Amino acid sequence: MLVPLVVRSFYSMMRGVVSPTEWAMAAKAAGLPRIALTDRNGLYGVPTFVEACEKAGLRSIVGVELVYDGGRAVLIAGRKAGFSAISRLLTARASGLASFDARAAVASILGEATPGDLFGLTDDEVLLNRPQGGDSIFALVSPCNRAAWRRLVATGRRPVATPELSFRDRGQREVQRLLLAIGAQNCIHDIGDDSLDPPEALWNSATLAAPPLASPWAAPSALVPWLEEAFTSNALIAREALCDPFSGFVFPRYGMARTASVVLHAVPAATAPCAAPAASSALLHALVLEGAARRYGEVTAAVMERIDYELKLIESKGFCDYFLVVKDIVKRASRICGRGSAAASIVAYCLFITEVDPIRHNLYFERFLNPGRKDPPDIDVDFAWDERDALLAEVIEAYGPEHTARVANHNCFRSRSALRETARAFGMPDTEISSFEKSLRVDEAGTLATADQEWKKIARLSSSIAGLPRHLGTHSGGLIIVPDSLADHVPVEATGSGIRVTAWDKEGVETAGLVKIDLLGNRSLAVVRDALAAIGERGLPFDPDNWHPIDDADTVSLLARGDTMGVFYVESPAMRLLQIKTGKGDFEHLVIHSSIIRPAANKYIDEYVDRLRGKPWKAFHPLLAGLFDESYGILCYQEDVSKAAIALAGFSSADADALRKILAKKDADARLQEHWPAFLEGARSRGVDEAAIRAVWDMMRSFSGYSFVKAHSASYAMLSFQSAFLRAHYPAQFMAAVLSNHGGFYSTLAYASESRRMGLRLLPPDVNESGWRCRGEEGRIRFGFCMLSSLGKGAAEALLAERDRAGPYVSVEDFARRNRFERIDAEALVGSGAFDSLLGAQGRASGQPLGRANALMILLSICAAREGRASAGGTSGGAPRDLFEEGREAFALGKRQAIPSQPIPGAARKRRAAELQYLGTTLDSHPLELWPRAFATPRDRAVDLRRSVGRRVRLLGWPITAKPVLTASEEPMEFVSFEDETAIFEAVLFPEAFRKFRHLLFEEGPLWITGLVENNRGAISLTIENLVRAATH
Structure with missing residues (x-):
């Protein structure tokens, strides 16, 4: 069988329609050993494709179809050097320089490539007739260019036969037509067939057939030997092509920065292109011990034992430079908050990358790094939001643009944008599109409830492009730093806003082994910074070197009351209500609370509150006894999922960690289900009854898509305590900083x-x-x-x-x-x-x-x-x-x-x-006074609701935040926070009320709210029965 060497996926942006995973699965179903991905002018889908092929048991082939004026060339990597050459070429192409000549660039890299590094397939006769390329260049023969076969014979170049694949079914050509229309901001009817990939670019088992030659490979007898040679070349390239372009992890090297904030002993940063491993290890040891003395004063045996253990592991894995580079970066900022699993590391704590003592707070280091973990550490650091961009620019300048780039986002069509763009391509005016969107309804069968056939066609086509990538954006904070040229590893290009980004998103760079450093913006760090600066300017009593907010009684009391508007991470209505229900404001409980609040965890939150308040409980099964006592037997953190899988179902550490990693993925719930049979069988084999198995599994599923490790929550809880301390003791300075930074929940x-x-x-x-x-x-x-x-x-x-x-x-x-x-x-x-x-x-x-x-x-x-x-x-x-x-x-x-x-x-x-x-x-x-008639009307007040539990009330309220959610039966409802001149009050629009009244929340201004006051474990809320907009006069 012929191996497809020219295959386009939807990463041929605004043109392709098939996912890389679909191509891999099709190849597996057809019995092919290999398949290529050669998207048009980009390598955007390579990491996804490599993973999909590996999962399908196939060997991947990677390359690119470079399209230029008058021709095209398909470049396939034979070795890593060839992949790097392709990446550099695409980086140069994306630079936008007028002097870039794609045809000449292809000829040049094929001419310079070591035999076997790179294969060039082209039907561009000009390129084929150039002297460069040698045995690396082939005449591309496919059913799509049959008319050129005789001319290609005349070039004398070795031929290679391959199907060209763009479509899995014929209807996808219309989807491609739509994408081209949207991209050109044109009408779909103006996109001719000649603009589309040819009909022969359809998956067809006949195009994979080997000789005897039959349609679509039938040819005059004079061409048969040539075509037989072309089939042989296909087998040669398929056999010799690079399978996996990713070879291990690529770390930054300390000392490569032009200006470093940490002095490298014996190897000055200004003179050494990068530090020698021994020098990096020695410097890391010295800095950690220096930091330990500052953090702990007296370094106890327990602290030293933990430091030695972590440093040996970091050194054995070659991660010393990574820690030093992160240290260099954080020293450039005024205030930072290291977070994620790195907060469990005492090395990170002693380097002042994180702010939580992992020994005192019992943080699980092995979630961050362990001997069996294959992937690299991931250190995320928050910076003040208004300093972050300048810091990123400084770091990129210090380490050199040739070594650095931001991580991309692959921005995709969402359902709404897909519908609007499709309608525009059909010539619909914006007013009609908006009107249709407002009236959009889906019947019980899941079909669009409209009699208009054109709108039905628009909706059908728009659903075909929803989820397809359309252009690159910029990840919120991901940065890649490598010691050599970044373009050797991944193509780099500028987004529409001019930011240089990798061609791959965060999952892609992770797959490629490019170690990402997340430098994120955080408004609450700016709030704390500004409040402390104001305190200092006013000469108020405060000792920043002896600041221990987690031990401050007033701060703990404030958090226990849920009096936390403006306080980082604990000001949302859900968190304030949880604080009120539990009455707990100490650090340990705040860490639990900031982790247990998850969209799918409501029933577990109620159970947690009841157990905290004295309800008798025991572990779901004796195998889990003692594992989750600090959270009263409720799974709370990401690592709890791994612990439960190991203890209850006998998972290995590696399998349990793989299960945990799924939790952060977009399709977490579906991927979790793949592990259910192994979990069920493993737990049964250990004598666990079905009810306990399903209870624990359901709790594990509640982590899908939204969950945190304990170390991350502890890092954020520390910043919460700092914020709460400032609110408790310096309210004017704190609230001034909250207002100035325009952030938070409200x-x-x-x-x-x-x-x-x-x-x-x-x-x-x-x-x-x-x-x-x-x-x-x-x-x-x-x-x-x-x-x-x-x-x-x-x-x-x-x-x-x-x-x-x-x-x-x-x-x-x-x-x-x-x-x-x-x-x-x-x-x-x-x-x-x-x-x-x-x-x-x-x-x-x-x-x-x-x-x-x-x-x-x-x-x-x-x-x-x-x-x-x-x-x-x-x-x-x-x-x-x-x-x-x-x-x-x-x-x-x-x-x-x-x-x-x-x-x-x-x-x-x-x-x-x-x-x-x-x-x-x-x-x-309060702005309610701008509605004098309503304001003067007799009514209930928010401050008195606790005395009105069980009765109906009527309040005048101003909506300040809202959160729509879905019920267990997938019906929409909404939690809404209102305030009047006396207090904030929480309210709920259950599905029926949501359908009737939600539109009233779209406009600013006061509403008359009628409903039933309820008390849920000490938290007061209002179940809304009626909403009416207040009259203006």
Whole structure:
């Protein structure tokens, strides 16, 4: 049989339609020993394909079909050097240089390749007639280019016969037509057949047949010997081609950085291209011992024993340089949080990569690294979100762009985008597409409930492209560093935003053995950093070198109450409710709680709470006794799945670890089911009854897609404690930092409300008092200019720089003369109250106070005069008309509108409305007061709900966050958090109420909520029965 050497998958992006795994399975079913993957202009699918072939028991062949003006060439790797040559070629092609000549580049690498490194297959007669290439270049013969066979004979090159494969069934040509239309932003009817791969590129057993020659290989007798030679060449290439292009792990080397933050003893980083292994080992030992002295003071025998064990294992596996490189990176940042399984390592702790003592907190090192583990360690580090990008740029510059790149994401069509793009390709206008989406329904048989045949066709075709990759994106933080040229290992190209990325995603680089370092952004690290800086600037009592938040009673109490808005990792409604139910705020319980909260774990959470509160319990089976006592017998962490599989079903450590690894995969539940027979049989053989087996297996399945190792949760719990300590002891500085960093689970409005509930006074931005960030001091928070979403950062920095240069602004006119600004900037500053102090001072001096509307007119007038216009004109459409309209009229009449000495209710309402628009919140009161009629209506209050358990209530609430979920029967429902002026309250929209009322949550503003108050283990919630939007008047 012929081995297919030209095979295109859906990684021929925006053209291919078949997955690499499908091709591997088809080859296995046909009895083929090997099959190639040669996607168009890319190696994007190689890792997936290699894994699929290995799983199917096939030998993979990897290459690329390089398509260029006037021709194409298929390059197949014969050895690793050939694969590297292909990778370098694709990297050069992606560089976008006008001087890149693909045909010449192919001729060059084939000419320079050592025989056997690379095979070139082409029907480009120009390339075949060039002198380069020697025995490495073959004339490509396939049923798809039959018309060129005689011309190919004339080149004198050795022929090679192969099927060309693009489709598994004939209907997939229409899917390819659709992809080409979407890619060209064209109508599908304008994509002609000549743009598609030919019909002969269809999987067909006849094309795999060996001689005697029959259709589709039938040829005139004169060509028969030539074709027989072509079949022989197919067997030669199939036999000699490289099977696996990945050879072990590729680690960075310490000392290769142009600027290193850790001094390499005896081998200076500036002079050594990379450290010798012995030097790296010696340096790692020295740094760990130095760090141990700082961490522990007195290094006990237990600490030294653990250090020795880890260092010997790290050295034996050749990982010393990896740890040193990560150490070099983290030393470049102000605050970091090492996380993941690396937090179980005392070496990482002593290198200050992680912040949790693994001995004190009993963290399982073997989950991170063990003698039998084949894959490399994976160290993930969080950095302050606003420092991360600069840090990445610094690291890439330090280690050299030729050695580094970010990890890619393979961005795929989702169902919604697939439907929209398909409809556009059929010429549907966006308005009609949106209308169809809103009315989209699927009947009980799973078919689209519409009578429109064209929409049915659109929906059918769109489902064919959902899940297909369409372009590269950038992984949130993955970085690859190698000691040699990265392009030797993987093609590198720029995304649409200009970031250099690998051709493979995180799973792909892992398969290829390229060791990834995750450098991720974390807003809470910035919150802690900013709060500590503010504490230091204010000279408040605080010793950062003697800071032990996990031992602080006030912090533990705050966490136990669930009083945690703004506190990292424990502020979500689910976590706050769990804290309230358990009443536990110590470190050990917080680690459990942050791990046990999983989408599929609700029944286990309830059982955990009951057991914690005294319900008698025992292990599911005596074989599990003692394994999970710290979490009251409930499996909680990823490693618990491995422990249960070993203890209950007799899995080997390797098999149990493979089971654990599945948990993080996209198709975790389906892949877990593959292990069920072995788990069932293993547990039965140990005398475990069926009920216990299924109970434990169901608990293990609840980890699918979302679970953590204990070390990861412990790392995050430490950051939670730091956040909670700052909230408990320095509330103004902490909440100012939370607001400034615009992160967390909630909106600015919700955090502002929480600040008021904490007794903090909120002050507007001020052109003389504010900086870029919010500032907390003595029971109040002064908003910074970062809170003004419509004020450009450049404008804010300019006004701050001018204030630093020439002193405070003395009047609105003074500000306007000293700064250049856009109209939208003026409206934001005035509407937010940034000129209120100046207006008050000017009013007191003149005896006639000025209003915000007058300030806006002054600013716009001077702005207009500077630009040479006759008048200021109107403001942009975003300004609230009722706030500024009177000011415009007063300015036109040459008079100033005075503000009453006691603000009238209408004026206060306008001020608050402007604050809500420009700051995202009101300052001195809750935004519910902007709905005066509803606000004054008799109603129940959130703060009193605990006294209303079991009865129906009616509240006025503002939705602040929501989480849609599916019930066990796959029906949608939603958990919603509301607040009124007194407190936050949690509510539930069960499926029937969800269908009726969910649309009301799409718009901002207050709702009347009617429902039944319930108490679940001490946590109060409201089951919603009715929702009505509050009237505006």
